[in-house]
Amino acid sequence: MTDDLFYKTMRGNFSQSPHDHEDALRVLSEKNYSFVPEIYHFDNEQYCCRKIEEAVSLKQYLEETADFDIANKVIQELTIFFLEVSKNTKDELHLIPDDIHDENLIVDKKKNIYLIDLDMFGWWPKNLVYQKLGTSISKVSHSINYSMLYYERRQLGNRVEELSKQLNEQNKAMFEAGVRHGFWNIDSISEIKEKYEVYKPSAM
Ligand SMILES: Nc1ncnc2c1ncn2[C@@H]1O[C@H](COP(=O)(O)OP(=O)(O)O)[C@@H](O)[C@H]1O
Ligand SMILES: [Mg+2]
Numbered sequence: 001m002t003d004d005l006f007y008k009t010m011r012g013n014f015s016q017s018p019h020d021h022e023d024a025l026r027v028l029s030e031k032n033y034s035f036v037p038e039i040y041h042f043d044n045e046q047y048c049c050r051k052i053e054e055a056v057s058l059k060q061y062l063e064e065t066a067d068f069d070i071a072n073k074v075i076q077e078l079t080i081f082f083l084e085v086s087k088n089t090k091d092e093l094h095l096i097p098d099d100i101h102d103e104n105l106i107v108d109k110k111k112n113i114y115l116i117d118l119d120m121f122g123w124w125p126k127n128l129v130y131q132k133l134g135t136s137i138s139k140v141s142h143s144i145n146y147s148m149l150y151y152e153r154r155q156l157g158n159r160v161e162e163l164s165k166q167l168n169e170q171n172k173a174m175f176e177a178g179v180r181h182g183f184w185n186i187d188s189i190s191e192i193k194e195k196y197e198v199y200k201p202s203a204m
Pocket of ligand 2: 104117
């Protein structure tokens with residue numbers, strides 16, 4: 001059972017009350033959003049939530065797969081989650097997640113996506129909801145773009161290596177054929193050296 005739990009000692013964030021995590025985590029725990037792992041215990045210092053098994057960061061996942069559907073899904077689900085969560089208010093401040101990036105989004109084997117690093121949720125003035133939404137979507141979109149470019153570059157690198165190997169093989173075969181044409185009674189380059197080296201004119 002303990003294998004299924006993830007414990008985190010929280011740090012401050014950049015919201016209006018950096019070290020006041022409890023109210024934010026209470027909302028996440030009560031609303032049980034599917035975009036964050038279930039929270040089991042929390043206070044102002046620590047939280048314990050479901051450990052997502054066999055999950056990798058969005059960055060790693062997209063660098064390995066360039067999966068367009070997951071890229072699409074992450075932007076869609078993140079936008080909906082962000083807008084939903086920002087409806088929660090406290091003293092006219094809105095709850096929003098900060099520090100959203102490709103290492104704080106993880107993908108499991110079933111291709112579910114989760115936002116982690118829950119100490120980055122805090123309370124912000126209304127106008128900043130849209131500024132932070134824009135920044136987050138932009139940051140994640142850029143990272144998707146870079147991961148996909150990284151994937152394509154690796155694919156191209158592999159293809160170049162493969163073609164270069166093929167060329168090498170062809171070159172070898174052509175060279176061997178040429179050798180056999182000129183030296184009909186031998187089978188390999190080493191035989192040329194062995195048998196015909198003696199006929200080479202000596203260096204002046
Ligand atoms: N609920 C979770 N399930 C599985 N792994 C997690 C979970 N939360 C965090 N992790 C893993 O632990 C790492 C650090 O967690 P995070 O909360 O992002 O801390 P930090 O503040 O150091 O960035 C993450 O990159 C991820 O690999
Ligand atoms: Mg993190």
